[in-house]
Amino acid sequence: MKKELLKVFQVATVFIGTIVGAGLASGKEITEFFTQYGLSSFLGIIGCGIFYILMSSIISKISIHYNLSSYSDVMNIISPNIFGKFTGVITTLFLISSASIILAGSGALIHQFFGIPKIIGSLIMILVGIFFLLRDTEGLIEVNSFIVPGLVCTLSLITVLYFTFCKDSVSLNNISSFPPRKSGILFSTILYAGYNTLSASGVLVPLSTQMKKTRTMIMGIIVGSIGLTILCLMINLLLTVNQPYIYKYEIPLLFVANRFGNIIQALLLVIIWLEMFSTEVSDIYSISKTIERSFNIKFKKAIFIVIGIALVISQFGFGNLITKLYPMFGLLSLIFIFQCIFFFFKHKKELSNMPEEK
Numbered sequence: 001m002k003k004e005l006l007k008v009f010q011v012a013t014v015f016i017g018t019i020v021g022a023g024l025a026s027g028k029e030i031t032e033f034f035t036q037y038g039l040s041s042f043l044g045i046i047g048c049g050i051f052y053i054l055m056s057s058i059i060s061k062i063s064i065h066y067n068l069s070s071y072s073d074v075m076n077i078i079s080p081n082i083f084g085k086f087t088g089v090i091t092t093l094f095l096i097s098s099a100s101i102i103l104a105g106s107g108a109l110i111h112q113f114f115g116i117p118k119i120i121g122s123l124i125m126i127l128v129g130i131f132f133l134l135r136d137t138e139g140l141i142e143v144n145s146f147i148v149p150g151l152v153c154t155l156s157l158i159t160v161l162y163f164t165f166c167k168d169s170v171s172l173n174n175i176s177s178f179p180p181r182k183s184g185i186l187f188s189t190i191l192y193a194g195y196n197t198l199s200a201s202g203v204l205v206p207l208s209t210q211m212k213k214t215r216t217m218i219m220g221i222i223v224g225s226i227g228l229t230i231l232c233l234m235i236n237l238l239l240t241v242n243q244p245y246i247y248k249y250e251i252p253l254l255f256v257a258n259r260f261g262n263i264i265q266a267l268l269l270v271i272i273w274l275e276m277f278s279t280e281v282s283d284i285y286s287i288s289k290t291i292e293r294s295f296n297i298k299f300k301k302a303i304f305i306v307i308g309i310a311l312v313i314s315q316f317g318f319g320n321l322i323t324k325l326y327p328m329f330g331l332l333s334l335i336f337i338f339q340c341i342f343f344f345f346k347h348k349k350e351l352s353n354m355p356e357e358k
Contacts, residue, residue, distance in 0.1 A: 007211060010141045011220020015056070016151075016228050017144030017278040018203045019196045025151060025275040027239055027253035030232060031246055033192040035239045038180030044189040045236055049229030051193040053222055055337055058344045059201050060217040061351045063208035070290040071202040075336070078343040087332050092287055094329045095202065096306065099283040100313035102276045107314070109273060122314060126307055129281050133288070133303045137210050140203065143281050147274045152231065154271045158253075159234045161260050162241070169241040178243050191330050198333035202286025284310070 023029040034041035059074060066077055072088040079087065103122040110121030132139035162170050182188075208217050238256045239246050246252035251272065257264045288302035297305070344351060 004216065007213075007216050008220045008223060010145060011207065011211065011217055012224035012227060013144040013148040014141055014203060014207060015052075015200065015221060015224030016148045016231070017275070018200045018282045019052075019228060020148075020151065020231070020275055021279040024232070024235070025253070025272045026251040027235055027246070027256065028250065029192075030235045031239055031252050033188050034185075034232070034236050035243070035246070036181040037183070037185040037188065038178060039176055040180070040185045041236055041240070042233060044185045045229060045232045047189050048193045048232070049225045051190070052197065052225040052228065055193070055197045055340065056200065056204055056221045056225070057218050058340050059197070059204050060208040060221065061214060062340070062344065063205045064212060064214055064217070065351055067209055068205050069209060070293045071198075071205055071286060072290045072294060074201060074205055074340075078336075078339045083335075087336055088290070090328060090332055091198065091202070092290060095199070095283045095287050096310055096313065098199075099280055099287075099306070099310040102280045102283070103310055103314035106273065106276055106280075109269075109276075119315075122311060125277055125280060126311065129277065129284065130303065130307070132281055133284060134300060136299060137206060137285075140207075140281060140285050143278055147271075147278045148227075151271050151275060152227070154267055155231060155234050158257055158260070158264065158268070159238065161264075162238060166241075166259075170237060175237070175240055178240060190334065194333035194337045195330050198329070198336050202289070203282050206285075206289050 021029075030045075034044050037044060062068070062074060062077065066073070068074055068077065071091060075084040075088045075091075078084070103125060104118075106125040107118030107121035110116060110124065111118045132143050135142065168174060204221075211217050211220075235253065239252055242252070242256050246255060249255045253268060253272075254265055257268045284303060284306050287306045288299055291297050291302040291305065292299045295302075
């Protein structure tokens, strides 16, 4: 029983850690996709959590049934045509770009605080990342098993401090007094949930195949989705009560934590760097698994190939690439989700009657 609960916890932390990333931990993603929509943003976040449970469970069941190893395998199964291959290529480009951005961000962050060359900051993240990546899926689990609880504790602490010292700010009357800056929360929720689900599939697929037990994976996904939803609700609450000032900052949560002193701010900065690191490990892991499957290159060799490419790209400006890639990736994620749902219901009887491995 304890072993089973540990596996559920591991799946949950990997799921949360993969989706969170630096964008969510900094508050920037929640600001853009939810906070601007007013009170309905809280309903959007809850809807997002339900979406994660349903779609991630479908991807996990397909992965276990067909013994898949990477996100490209899922795409080949649900869309065995040129469009599936195109989606796989764009997903790989997106993940490599994401890994490159994080390496550049790590270098910039360490340069800003310690004055050392940016390349040193990037290399520090690479070296620590290699240590965990060489441990394959176990390394991925280990990274998230200590980073995610740290994130949960830090955000919970900031939320408790707000409820203790700023009761008026977090009252329902005050929250409802902020008018929405945008409309269209439904589309924003679906786009955000789809985008994250496709990104997370690179980790969900090999993890599902390794765990083998559908029940363990689904329980982990449910626990992870609930935990992620609560985290997002806390972040959204903190951002909502600090409007309109949060829109001026690249890292809105640092402004939110500002009133409680430098120690809390420093703690949050460490957590954001760790979340950058967690996402970096997840991205490289996902791409390396795909390279291993597609080109028959050993996983450990693929790690160094991906890191080399990401490090080179991180030294150049590629804002235009990201500007064009993000909207395309968002659109592809919605098509990917639709195809997953269609495939699942087409093979529902087959996928619902899978024998549970003991």
